[in-house]
Amino acid sequence: MEFNILVLDGDGIGPEVVAQGVRVLSTAGKRLGHRFNYTYHAIGGAGIDTYGNPLRNETIEEAKKSNAILVGAVGGPKWDDPKAAVRPEQAILGLRKALDLFANLRPVKVFPSLKSASAVKPANIAKADMVVVRESTGGLYFGEPKQITETPSGRTAVDSMVYSEEEIRRILKVGFEIAKSRRKKLTSVDKANVLATSRLWRDIATEMGHREYPDIALDHILVDTASILLIKNPRQFDVIVTENTFGDILTDEAGVLTASLGMLPSATLSGSNTDKQNSSLGLYEPIHGSAPDIAGTGKANPIGTILSAALLCDYSLGLPKAAKMINRAVETVIREGHRTSDIARLGQTSISTEEMGDLIAQKVDSL
Ligand SMILES: NC(=O)c1ccc[n+]([C@@H]2O[C@H](COP(=O)([O-])OP(=O)(O)OC[C@H]3O[C@@H](n4cnc5c(N)ncnc54)[C@H](O)[C@@H]3O)[C@@H](O)[C@H]2O)c1
Structure with missing residues (x-):
């Protein structure tokens, strides 16, 4: 071909x-x-x-x-x-x-012979094997307004985190479907204690989990906790689904696992x-x-x-x-x-x- x-x-x-x-x-x-x-x-x-x-x-x-x-x-x-x-x-x-x-x-897999080359303890990363599903056309990187403006008291900058229900649904669906073909565990990472977009995200994830994917074990964790667990116990993750900025940062962190x-x-x-x-x-x-x-x-x-x-x-x-x-x-x-x-x-x-x-x-x- x-x-x-x-x-x-x-x-x-x-x-x-x-x-x-x-x-x-x-x-x-x-x-x-x-x-x-x-x-x-x-x-x-x-x-x-x-x-x-x-x-x-x-x-x-x-x-x-x-x-x-x-x-x-x-x-x-x-x-x-x-x-x-x-x-x-x-x-x-x-x-x-x-x-x-x-x-x-973003698949993250630790090659056994590279365990000792990682900055993380080999015992922590043994058998780590996950896929991070990162939303990549929305959130902070695209939301409007996005600008720096001059004001009488100095410059002010704004970035906007915007997600529609449809954008959240379609990326969560990808996460659930990939989890279905793996160990059937989906972790949705958000910042629902602070961000409105995250609260909508969590709501939709919970509803989709109940209605469409009852066989997938869904859990929600805050992005700050996720950044700790990724280093302390990465094996617990199968599929992670998250918004654009969180996914960008967490997968760079995951790079440390793979050396x-x-x-x-x-x-x-x-x-x-x-x-x-x-x-x-x-x-x-x-x-x-x-x-x-x-x-x-x-x-x-x-x-x-x-x-x-x-x-x-x-x-x-x-x-x-x-x-x-x-x-x-x-x-x-x-x-x-x-x-x-x-x-x-x-x-x-x-x-x-x-x-x-x-x-x-x-x-x-x-x-
Ligand atoms: N998708 C993209 O095109 C993309 C993504 C991230 C950063 N950037 C851009 O890249 C530029 C540099 O950014 P940065 O330094 O923050 O991040 P970086 O990922 O380029 O580098 C971070 C560190 O990792 C090392 N590194 C990265 N890739 C490596 C490889 N293949 N082999 C060995 N070592 C490697 C670098 O030497 C550096 O020390 C910036 O202009 C940034 O905006 C582009």
């Missing part, structure tokens, strides 16, 4: 990790007799530098014609001027909004393909940012991007076999002891971004 993939490298380490994701994806495709056609567009800071625009309409149109989108990360100090009219982040947020990709799935932010992949979907039965357009990216502190040094860990390529095969291309091959190749390379510097223990030899990509591609070819 033939598939069209839009590749958006972005900034900083984006191009470095995406190159390895594409290499591994192509190797899996070739082994299984599929053909992937890649189209590259500049977005984020690179889009601002080239076109004066972080996300052009041409890119959105190209995305609509594609089977999937593979993204690196955007942003960096060069484009950090708070007064700038255009910002790199507008690319990712704009794509999610334009394509209505509202369900950001590095560079290990975590993500898929952002429209909801129709979360059961993997109806392949449709999705956006796949590692959860980390553009890591300007290590860009160009060959130190970036490409595994989050490579695992995102596996999710891409599973959710958007309908190629579970390719996804399994990639996941197995990553597991094997890690088990054999190969490490980029972010996941190496003190004194352990580390390899470069490209060497890690090479090893994983070779495993995909040979396993």
Whole structure:
């Protein structure tokens, strides 16, 4: 079969990790007799530098014609001027909004051989395996008004957390459905003691749990408690569903469990393909940012991007076999002891971004 993939490298380490994701994806495709056609567009800071625009309409149109989108990360100090009219982040947020990709799935799995590389006690993280379902087109990142205004007594800034009932229902449905296919436990994370949006969220979750998903064990916890339990006892979580900002922060925290932010992949979907039965357009990216502190040094860990390529095969291309091959190749390379510097223990030899990509591609070819 033939598939069209839009590749958006972005900034900083984006191009470095995406190159390895594409290499591994192509190797899996070739082994299984599929053909992937890649189209590259500049977005984020690179889009601002080239076109004066972080996300052009041409890119959105190209995305609509594609089977999937593979993204690196955007942003960096060069484009950090708070007064700038255009910002790199507008690319990712704009794509999610334009394509209505509202369900950001972030699987968090601790590789047994990396337990000791985590800053968290190995006993706490053993067997941690969860999926965080993060709402990704609403909440604080999108709500209006959002502005800084001059007032006689100084500047005032406002961000708005807005959620409609429909937006909450559709993301909760994704959470319940994923829980159904796993250990049947859904934890809804909110801040219902303070926020009106959270009280509506909790109300709808409780009602859906009773009426539509009586077989799923649903519990509600406050986001502050969630941030503690994620470190103290992550094994208790199966599926977490939460709003945009909380999900963003909690999954970065979850990166600590897996030894590095560079290990975590993500898929952002429209909801129709979360059961993997109806392949449709999705956006796949590692959860980390553009890591300007290590860009160009060959130190970036490409595994989050490579695992995102596996999710891409599973959710958007309908190629579970390719996804399994990639996941197995990553597991094997890690088990054999190969490490980029972010996941190496003190004194352990580390390899470069490209060497890690090479090893994983070779495993995909040979396993
Ligand atoms: N989706 C996105 O495009 C996205 C997400 C988050 C942050 N950002 C942007 O990225 C820029 C940098 O943000 P930040 O420094 O807060 O977060 P970051 O995720 O880029 O980096 C945080 C830390 O993790 C390390 N790290 C991240 N990815 C790594 C990898 N693959 N391998 C090894 N180490 C890795 C970095 O070196 C850094 O020390 C900012 O401009 C921010 O806005 C973009």
